[in-house]
Amino acid sequence: MSEKLTPKLLVEPNKFCPGCGHGIINRVLAEVLEESGLADQAVGALAVGCACLMMDTFGTDWVQAPHGRAAAVAVGVKRMRPECCVFTYQGDGDSMSIGFSETLYAAIRNENITAILVNNGIFGMTGGQMAPTSLPGQKTTTSPKGRDAATTGQPLNMIDQMKHLPIGYLARGSVASAKDINNLKKYIKTAIETQMNGGGYSMVEVLSFCPTNWKMNMEKSVAHVQDTVKAIFPVGEFVKNGERTDA
Amino acid sequence: MTGSEKTSARMTQNRELCKGCGYCILQCPKDALSFSSTVNRKGYNVVDIDQEKCIQCAICYTVCPDSVFERVEA
DSSP: OOOBOOOTTBOSOOOOOTTOHHHHHHHHHHHHHHHTTOTTSEEEEEOSSGGGGGGTTBOSEEEEOSTTOHHHHHHHHHHHOTTSEEEEEEEHIIIIIITHHHHHHHHHTTOSOEEEEEEOSEETTTTSEEOTTOOTTOOBTTBTTOOOHHHHOSOOOHHHHHTTSOOSEEEEEEOSSHHHHHHHHHHHHHHHHHHHTTOOOEEEEEEOOOHHHHTOOHHHHHHHIIIIIHHHSOOEEEEETTEESOO | OOGGGOOSEEEEEOGGGOOOOOHHHHHOTTOOEEEEEEEOTTSOEEEEEOTTTOOOOOHHHHHOTTOOEEEEEO
């Protein structure tokens, strides 16, 4: 039985709220970078939101991008330093609302970077406002009666926006069970490998939870992702080695 | 897993990192984890491991957002 030790890339305890999925995703990413031998040549781009808290606790090099524009900054780094493993780490409000254009155009151009988009269906750091990914009927501070899809539209499905494009790798994972987390690690590993093999744009969306702003305990948060969120945002691999795998 | 198959591995925990979310308790397949009656220096209710029930599967390591658990060779 092998040892399971906290990755050395996690240089300090994280600063996230109790039960936040970011802590799990941070650890999985750290494991993948260490196991791939890329810990010393990884460069991340952060933009805004809770994701930025990892800049102090996750021991890779970081570039702070303007609000939402992590993909544009990561593209610049990758073009100048192609030997580096360049990734973005953003939440859904960051990458799919504020930075929707930069996120999507990096995929349209098939830029050779890896994007990790954390989808918890809410703007977490700013206090739980409705995000593009909030579910119909979901109560937030800016949709106190529940999101009305008739006036605010349907939740944004980034995988649907990207899966028709000629990109390298596309997957959606979750942190809502140990099995899901193990699958998530495979997805992130494949995404990083795709980039380092020159396979083009790779993106992994991660269904996460925000117990603080959902105002749910851990048990309800996990059940919400498993029973409700996954029904609207199905998990799995959608593009692999440039080929659609979901069709 | 029977007693004869038990290895020398052991789950350890750094209670000071725990934020008391309870995700590990929900996911533990052997009900080996439970909330302790004590709190850590941050004021969070920490988790106890029942080493008799524990099979060192490390699911708590996998799900913990705060890297509280590690599996070490004794």
